[in-house]
Every structure is written in structure tokens, then in C-alpha cells.
Amino acid sequence: MMPLAQNIQELSSTFAREGYIVLPGIVSKPKLADLAHKLRSEFARAKEKGELFSGGGTITGHLNCFPGAESRFVYEELEQQGVFDLIRKLSPAAERMPNVGCNMNLPNSSSQNSHVDGYAATPFIIVNVAAVDTDISNGATEIVPGTHTRDYKYWQYALSGKPAIRLKGNVGDVSIRLSSVWHRGMPNKTDAARPMLAFTWENGGSELADPYTAHGGKITFLTNRYGQNLSSRVRERAFATMPALGTGYLFMRSIFQ
Numbered sequence: 001m002m003p004l005a006q007n008i009q010e011l012s013s014t015f016a017r018e019g020y021i022v023l024p025g026i027v028s029k030p031k032l033a034d035l036a037h038k039l040r041s042e043f044a045r046a047k048e049k050g051e052l053f054s055g056g057g058t059i060t061g062h063l064n065c066f067p068g069a070e071s072r073f074v075y076e077e078l079e080q081q082g083v084f085d086l087i088r089k090l091s092p093a094a095e096r097m098p099n100v101g102c103n104m105n106l107p108n109s110s111s112q113n114s115h116v117d118g119y120a121a122t123p124f125i126i127v128n129v130a131a132v133d134t135d136i137s138n139g140a141t142e143i144v145p146g147t148h149t150r151d152y153k154y155w156q157y158a159l160s161g162k163p164a165i166r167l168k169g170n171v172g173d174v175s176i177r178l179s180s181v182w183h184r185g186m187p188n189k190t191d192a193a194r195p196m197l198a199f200t201w202e203n204g205g206s207e208l209a210d211p212y213t214a215h216g217g218k219i220t221f222l223t224n225r226y227g228q229n230l231s232s233r234v235r236e237r238a239f240a241t242m243p244a245l246g247t248g249y250l251f252m253r254s255i256f257q
Contacts, residue, residue: 004082008089015090019148020167020177027077027129027172035071036131036171039195042219043104055233056223060240061109062185064224065102067197069217074129074197075100083127083174087201090176091125096205098127100212104221105139105194109187110240112225113250114144114158117179118202120151128167128175129197139188140166141196147182154254157182158247 004011004023015021046052057063067074075098078084087094118124134140144164147157166186167175177183179202188194208214226236239246 004086008086011086012090015176015178018145019181020143020145020175022167022169023083023174023176024169025172026081026083026174027074029170029172031073032129032131032171035067035074036195038070039065039067039102039104039131039219040193043106043193043221046221052221053223053228055226055228055236057226057236058106059233059236060112060224060226061106061188062112062224063104063106064222065104065195066100066215066218066220066222067102067195068215068219069212071100071102071197072212075199075212078127078129078174078199083176087125087127087176091201093204094125094201096201097208097211098199098201099206100214101198101200101222102131103128103185103196103198105185105188105196107188107191107193109139109185111186111243112184113239113243113246114142114154114182114184115225116147116182117200120148120180123148123178123180124200124202126177126179126201127199128177129199130169130171130173130175131195131197132192133170134194134196135168136166136186137188138190138192138194139186140168141183142166142186143177143181143183145181148178148180151180152182153257154250155252156254158251
């Protein structure tokens with residue numbers, strides 16, 4: 001791979017056109033393999049001990065996660081490789097350190113409905129790092145290139161006919177995308193959770209001087225797009241078991257918004 005500093009014009013052009021770019025082999029594979037093992041082991045422990053919440057993504061199988069202070073090496077390697085210098089050129093609004101997170105795509109997860117993160121009017125940068133080899137079988141994310149160029153309502157996006165791709169890759173690969181690119185989490189058909197690290201700059205980045213001090217520096221599992229109350233759990237169950245119903249609901253709601 002050409003050094004980022006020598007390739008920044010081409011990367012910036014691709015990012016502006018497609019809304020995403022992929023940088024292969026940026027982060028140490030052995031260290032990521034160890035981190036993935038720790039994340040999976042902690043999830044198994046929390047589940048066995050009954051410490052996980054109800055709903056909040058546990059039904060559809062897509063959870064958020066703080067990967068713990070021991071994942072700091074990922075940030076350090078991204079910085080050393082010039083990834084954050086590239087981010088600041090792509091988005092001057094990325095002023096502070098990023099919010100640090102992780103997506104856990106659980107075994108037997110369901111497809112999410114297509115969406116953007118946050119609001120299309122205020123897009124921000126998202127950096128994902130593959131903690132394990134990622135392909136169709138374990139739920140490689142589906143994205144639709146070029147959908148960041150306009151503010152779609154759900155029905156407009158659904159009728160746009162724009163082709164989707166899957167972000168397959170190897171452990172250590174880095175993808176950079178705008179939050180306003182339409183995408184969705186896909187089913188993990190394997191028996192192992194698929195962790196994917198995330199660095200985000202919504203509202204300019206983390207409000208903490210050191211984002212790795214969050215949650216006491218411990219691996220912590222967090223809710224995703226759904227709440228934990230009864231109505232939210234019923235809605236999540238419906239979207240997981242009857243995806244066509246969920247798509248129809250979002251389609252009709254977006255027409256009248």
C-alpha cells in the first residue's frame with residue numbers, strides 16, 4: 001500500500017465521490033486477535049452471569065460496546081500510520097479525540113434496516129477497524145456508495161435502486177466512511193461474535209480528554225438502536241422476526257414525515 005501522505009489526493013477524491021475508503025492492513029493482526037478473544041470472552045462471561053440488558057440490540061444481535069482501555073494500541077497505531085492526519089484533512093470538524101466504541105455482531109443476528117447514523121445535515125467521520133477477518137458469513141456491513149450526496153427520506157432511498165456492496169476484509173483493515181452513507185448491519189451466520197472497532201467524531205469528537213477512561217476503562221456492552229422498555233423490546237422482536245413489516249413501517253412513516 002502506498003503511504004497515506006503520498007496518496008492523500010486520490011483517497012480524498014474517492015472519499016468525496018463514494019463516501020468511503022478502505023485502507024488494508026493498517027493495524028497489528030496479532031494484537032487485534034488477542035483483543036477479539038478478550039471481547040468475545042467478556043461477552044460470554046456477561047451473558048452467563050446474567051449481566052446483559054434486555055432488548056437494546058440483544059434481540060436483533062447488534063450491540064454497541066466500549067472495547068476497554070487495553071484497546072488503546074489501535075488508536076496509537078492509527079495515529080502512527082497517519083490515519084488521523086488523513087481524517088483531519090477529510091473533515092476539519094474532527095477536532096478532538098474520537099469517541100471510542102465497537103460493534104458486536106452476535107451469532108444468529110438479523111439484518112438491520114438501512115439507515116444513516118445521526119443526521120444527514122450534520123455528517124461526521126466513522127473509522128472502523130476489523131478485529132477479525134470479515135466476510136458474508138459473519139456479517140460484513142452492507143453500504144451503498146454515493147448516498148451521502150443527498151438527504152434521502154427512507155422511501156426515497158428505498159426507491160433509488162442504488163446498488164449495495166459488502167465491506168469484506170481482513171483483520172487490521174480500516175474503513176473510513178461518512179455517517180450519511182446509507183448502510184446496515186447484516187446477519188452473522190457463524191457461531192462466533194464479530195467485533196468491529198469504531199472511532200467516531202459526532203459533535204467534533206469525545207468530550208473526554210482521554211476517551212479510554214470511559215466506563216472505568218473496562219470492556220462494557222451498551223445498547224444499540226433499540227431501548228430496553230417493553231414497547232421497545234416488542235418493536236425489536238417484530239423487526240427481527242418480520243423484517244418486511246419493519247421495512248413497510250419505515251417506508252410509510254417516511255412519506256408522512
